[in-house]
Amino acid sequence: MKKIDILKKLRSSKLRPTKQRVEIAKFLFEREKTFHFTVESLNKLLIKKSTSKIALATIYNTVHAFKTAGHLSEVEVRGNKTYFDTNVSNHHHFYDSENSELIDIDANDIVIQKIPKAPNGKKIKNVEVFINLKN
Amino acid sequence: MKKIDILKKLRSSKLRPTKQRVEIAKFLFEREKTFHFTVESLNKLLIKKSTSKIALATIYNTVHAFKTAGHLSEVEVRGNKTYFDTNVSNHHHFYDSENSELIDIDANDIVIQKIPKAPNGKKIKNVEVFINLKN
DNA sequence: ATCTAGTTTATAATTGTTCTAAAGTGAAAA
DNA sequence: TTTTCACTTTAGAACAATTATAAACTAGAT
Numbered sequence: 001m002k003k004i005d006i007l008k009k010l011r012s013s014k015l016r017p018t019k020q021r022v023e024i025a026k027f028l029f030e031r032e033k034t035f036h037f038t039v040e041s042l043n044k045l046l047i048k049k050s051t052s053k054i055a056l057a058t059i060y061n062t063v064h065a066f067k068t069a070g071h072l073s074e075v076e077v078r079g080n081k082t083y084f085d086t087n088v089s090n091h092h093h094f095y096d097s098e099n100s101e102l103i104d105i106d107a108n109d110i111v112i113q114k115i116p117k118a119p120n121g122k123k124i125k126n127v128e129v130f131i132n133l134k135n
Numbered sequence: 136m137k138k139i140d141i142l143k144k145l146r147s148s149k150l151r152p153t154k155q156r157v158e159i160a161k162f163l164f165e166r167e168k169t170f171h172f173t174v175e176s177l178n179k180l181l182i183k184k185s186t187s188k189i190a191l192a193t194i195y196n197t198v199h200a201f202k203t204a205g206h207l208s209e210v211e212v213r214g215n216k217t218y219f220d221t222n223v224s225n226h227h228h229f230y231d232s233e234n235s236e237l238i239d240i241d242a243n244d245i246v247i248q249k250i251p252k253a254p255n256g257k258k259i260k261n262v263e264v265f266i267n268l269k270n
Numbered sequence: 271a272t273c274t275a276g277t278t279t280a281t282a283a284t285t286g287t288t289c290t291a292a293a294g295t296g297a298a299a300a
Numbered sequence: 301t302t303t304t305c306a307c308t309t310t311a312g313a314a315c316a317a318t319t320a321t322a323a324a325c326t327a328g329a330t
Contacts, residue, residue: 016296018308040286055310060287076211076265080286080317096257105251114246118268119238122231125269130211133253134260151327153277175317190279195318215286215317 006030013069015062020054024062028072034087036075036102039063042084075102076128092129105131141165148204150197155189159197163207169222171210171237174198177219210237211263227264240266 006025010017027046028035037045043059063084066072075083075093083102092105110129118124141160145152162181163170172180178194198219201207210218210228218237227240245264253259 016307018296020309038286057288057311058309061308074213076213078209078211078217080215080217082213082215082286094251094254094257103254109249109251110247111249112245112264113248114244115266116229116240116244118266119229122229122268122270125267128265128267129247130263130265131250131253132260132263133257135257151276153327155278173317192280192319193278196277217317 009066009069009071013065013071015065020058021062023050023054024059025066028066028086031086034085034104036083036085038081038083040081076130077102090126092131094131094133096133098133098135105129144201144204144206148200148206150200155193156197158185158189159194160201163201163221166221169220169239171218171220173216173218175216211265212237225261227266229266229268231268233268233270240264 007017009025010021015021039059046054072084073088075085077083087104090107092110094103142152144160145156150156174194181189207219208223210220212218222239225242227245229238
């Protein structure tokens with residue numbers, strides 16, 4: 001992903017490309033594989049990577065703006081922390097509770113044959129499959 | 136469910152049948168349908184039901200003991216609160232984010248045709264399907 | 271009835287997240 | 301350019317969910 005795309009992501013998230021935001025965006029989106037993180041883990045990684053510490057509040061704000069703009073998705077994980085995913089396409093997850101690790105599963109790798117209809121006046125927004133792992 | 140079963144649930148959870156625990160257990164398990172709750176909602180309902188307030192810490196302790204003993208299951212829901220379910224059989228959920236309501240789906244009502252194999256040395260513990268609803 | 275380990279309770283501590291308000295900054299206008 | 305101002309960053313406060321603490325209490329064995 002090139003720098004111009006980073007700026008596009010920021011602009012489409014209604015975020016001015018400040019130093020901090022560009023740094024966060026590059027860290028999140030300039031990678032080959034999808035990236036799963038919590039705000040806490042992202043903060044630690046950013047501290048390790050660059051010398052200048054970015055305020056936690058800035059990370060929360062930026063991550064939420066990306067999420068609202070559809071550049072990040074939130075993953076359902078048991079527990080109190082919120083997990084995010086740079087893969088925003090429709091897909092599923094393995095969850096390895098041993099080391100709290102999420103692994104993407106391509107939407108095509110799970111086929112659901114039978115599904116119940118939505119209750120009274122509701123519609124199905126999306127279906128998420130979560131495969132818990134053990135050793 | 137009879138009182139004897141309540142005592143059994145407490146005993147199998149390694150909990151002495153104190154007044155508070157019996158009250159919580161009866162509230163949770165003496166019902167026809169499965170019950171979904173957070174500790175906060177359970178606390179409010181218990182306050183409404185009985186005159187004597189049970190300390191939050193006691194509710195947390197008791198709920199966790201039941202969960203550890205397998206009498207309650209924890210449900211994955213986005214967000215910061217922890218949801219519990221009196222249905223401990225293998226099953227799935229609808230989630231209506233409009234009113235934060237969980238609805239059980241019987242395991243037989245969802246059939247998965249194709250599923251990926253677990254990664255490197257891991258095994259599949261269980262599969263949870265989550266169907267998000269909209270209006 | 272007495273004793274003791276287990277329990278309840280109010281409150282403090284901790285953790286994850288959001289809010290606030292003051293100081294700082296990008297970029298449009300002059 | 302320089303000025304200007306709405307948008308940003310930041311540290312710290314506030315908040316919410318959960319867990320820990322320690323003193324008072326209690327179930328159940330003796």
